[in-house]
Amino acid sequence: MSEVLLDIKNLKTSFRIKDDYYAAVDNVSLIVKKNEVLAIVGESGSGKSAFAFSIMGLHTRAKIEGEINYKGNNLVQASPNQMKKLRGNEMGMIFQDALSALNPLMVVGAQIDEAIFLHNPKSSKSLRKKQVINLLNQVGIPRPEKTYDQYPHELSGGMRQRIVIAMAISNQPELLIADEPTTALDVTIQSQILDLIKELKETIHAGIILITHDLGVVAEMADRVAVMYAGQIVEIADVYTLMENPQHPYTRSLLNSIPTLNDVKEDLHVIEGVVPSLQNLPRTGCRFASRIPWIKDSVHEASPELHEISSGHYVRCTCYKDFYFPEQAEEECNYVAN
């Protein structure tokens, strides 16, 4: 298909808690191609953001192991100076909460200007201003000249998110990481922002890593999807396969949790329990096992691997073969009884 932009091998990001390191991202390997949207889905605490921050080199106190290969360079080994040149230039990042992601004491125009200036220190001020106005136009800000001189608190949530996006794309990045770009927005604004990101994908031809927990967003935006649980990728496939034919119990539980009109009378499906905290995470065996206690232990692998079950579709642990929902079992029982 298209060229590989980012090749991540066995990435492990660990945080120090007291005297030990605990991996929040545990042996993640995946590739991002040019011009594709790779969605990373998972609950809060599954390591999605830690993963994104590792790629950008934004962790200040974490131990990062493995390889992040970008254009022949391993970013894990890159010097702070090399990373500084990449960040904001070839790699842009869109943050979740646009209000806190903007400096409250700087007008938004100056903040976008800074992003351009840092990578083109010789460009003239008037040229940069023109570029900023263009960017503001590009992200759909109605009165760019006026907005240039406004402070973040004077703008609405949607406008702020557009500013953050403008900042991320100001140097035509080749890789764009969007960390839950729509979580803090209401639904109508969400769809506008998603449309904007889609449009940008067409114009800047970047590889996009979209981090989200919203499967609706995934269905609309993604080309491929990686499902993350407790620091590991448990399933990865193209978006159609994953939506039509999900295999891993976690993926199926997530999809099952989306309310539909058909079963409006039934209770919403919930995945019992929470993602275990870093310190309490079982490091051996199937990490999802504790949340599907009705499944026999014997069906889990001792050290679960990713299995390719069809071209490009990988699933971790063999437990997917014997997985069923408890409600299903009841229905079947009732059916047999009747």
Next chain:
Amino acid sequence: MWKLIVRRTLITIPQIIVLSILVFILAQAMPGDALTGLIDPNIDPATIEAMRERLGLNNPWYVQYIDWVKGVLQGDFGQSFRFKMPVSDLIGERMVNTLWLSLATLILTYLIAIPLGIISGRFNDTWLDRAITGYTYIGFAAPLFIFALVMLFVFGFQLGWFPTSGSVAPGTEPGTFAYFISKLNHLLLPALSMALITTVSTVQYLRSEIIDTKQKDFIVTARAKGASESRVYNRHVLRNSLLPIAAFFGYEITGLIGGTIFIENIFGYPGMGELFLSSISLRDYSVMTALVLLFGLAAIIGALLSDIILSLVDPRIRIK
């Protein structure tokens, strides 16, 4: 912007009125007056009573208050019973001294606090930070008057680097360069002693602000834009962390007033603080009320300055 400043300034007017009433009533509430004790006991009580009547000391407090305010507005704080000279003349020369002392202390305070706070906050939990916070704890724990005495003993008497009292060497001609140097020389030790102690709260404040700010999301944004660490700190962290320091400025002035009272007495520096204590012990009411009023005014102006500075540096406070 201007609207905010004007409105904020107008608010100080009722504050000043309330302050003046309070000051006056407090002075009235003190037992005795200028005619008790200081006058020859052989004088006929009826004469003293007549004198009281003549000086208006028997009038109800509000009449006395209005008389006093009328005078104050014309710059007349009355007569010092002790020095037998107008209070305004007496305070005038000392006020200049105190003003210089306070200004020098303020400058030294920030000269010490800002670099220490930045280092301590940026490199928190390193040995450098521990050394700086260690100093601030000592500063918090050491009473100003003890510390000042130690400074005076070591640098004034033992090493003899600085003069130990007065505000200028006797016999120097005002207006000459030697006069200025002599003033500065007399100023330095008291100002430094006070600054070393009062600065610790600002250091601590700045340190915790920087630690707080450097974990904010917009700092991550700045890094994601490709800003270098020094740019992140100078451009993004520092300005956001200085906001509360600006807000703290007014209280710094109030603290200075308390500080100068101790410092001037210890260093025998002829300023308002030194005058204040001696006036209390000698019941020199007119001087005392005038000084309390001036100290109060300084505090009100300090708070006003804080608000104006804050509105200049923080766009979120400006009300359209």
